[in-house]
Amino acid sequence: MRLNTQIQGQGFPIICLHGHPGSSQCMSVFTHHLSQQYLTLAPDLRGYGKSYTRQRFEMKEHLQDLETFFKEFNIDECLILGWSLGGILALELALKFPEKVKGLILIASAARPRGNHPPISIFDYVYTGLAGLINWIFPSWRWNIETLGKRSLFRYLIQQHTKITYHYLAQDAVPAFLQTSGFATDALNQALRLGYNRLENLSQIHCPCLVLAGECDRHITAISSQETSDNLPNSQFYYYSNTAHLFPWEIPQTVLNDIDYWLTQHPEIFQSN
Incomplete structure (x- = not known):
């Protein structure tokens, strides 16, 4: 499936993947800033935003779509920034295309996601x-x-x-x-029921990784994000107090400053093989 994509800036490509419910527009907190120095590409995943579908699908089809996305935009090397579900897809892409993915930024995400959300009335x-x-x-x-x-x-x-x-x-x-389809929700719920866990595979990811978490995240706990960082060979973990799953919208400038600093500490991301 061809994904609707918002493109900004120029230079080294940074692919920004949204969560659930979400869309490419949700990533504007990152893309408006990062596009001042880099090429940012933010796709609407299948069943989200303007990437419409009338058919049921499974989570694995997101990866098939993103593989087509890599080919469409001639992505040979990139950094991937993923928020929540987008972070899980970023990990999968890093495992499948280690030669293409030169760095990862995982926002409120985990390789073994766990939540502690109270009952909803x-x-x-x-x-x-x-x-x-x-x-x-x-x-x-x-x-x-x-x-x-x-x-x-x-x-x-x-x-x-x-x-x-x-x-x-x-x-x-x-x-x-409003733009998140029922098919997208069903695909995610099906994957959660199966119990997603990629911890044992993280040792295969050697690119620089930055893992960011909110202290009070009920959807993907900070502990599960830190567990992911601890199992990545080349990772740094930042933890933000008094924030939750949407912490980039709570403290945007702090998060962007930390991302900028981390990027300056890893110039190898931008060096071609």
């Missing part, structure tokens, strides 16, 4: 729907944040209920949620 869904809709119409409205946002499921996705975080929720999260 009907009131959680009601508050989330209302908070999301109102925030979409009136982004970052303080009344909505205090009255509905902090009672909704947003409280498990973020810890810092700031205007900038709710701006990203309105601009990127709500449209991505």
Whole structure:
């Protein structure tokens, strides 16, 4: 399948893979910044964003699509930045194409993902729907944040209920949620039921890796992210207190500064074989 792709900048390619629910637009927090020095390519995965599908599919087909994506854009070498599900796909691509993947940045992701999300009530869904809709119409409205946002499921996705975080929720999260197909959700749920675990294969990935995690992440715990970093031969782990699964939207400048610094410490990523 040909994936709808947002392309910015020029230079060494950085492929930015979104999570679930998500889209290429959700990666703008990274691409707007990184495209000032690099070529960023952010595809909508199958069943997400504008990569429409009317057929059921399995998670493995994301990898088939991305292999076609590599060929379409003549990607010989790249760095892959993956958020949540995108990080899992990034690991799979690094295992399959070690000669192409020169570096990995894993955001709120893990090779053996584990969560500790509490049970969800009907009131959680009601508050989330209302908070999301109102925030979409009136982004970052303080009344909505205090009255509905902090009672909704947003409280498990973020810890810092700031205007900038709710701006990203309105601009990127709500449209991505609406554009995520049921087929994409079914494919992910099927994979989770099977129990994804690639820890024993991580020793095969020798490129520089940066693993970033939020302290209060309920969807993919910081402990499982650190476990991934500990099993990668050439990895650095950063941990952000008082943040959750959407921490790049909570503390965007801090995260981008840390990525920039890490990139300067690994010039070998950009040296051709």
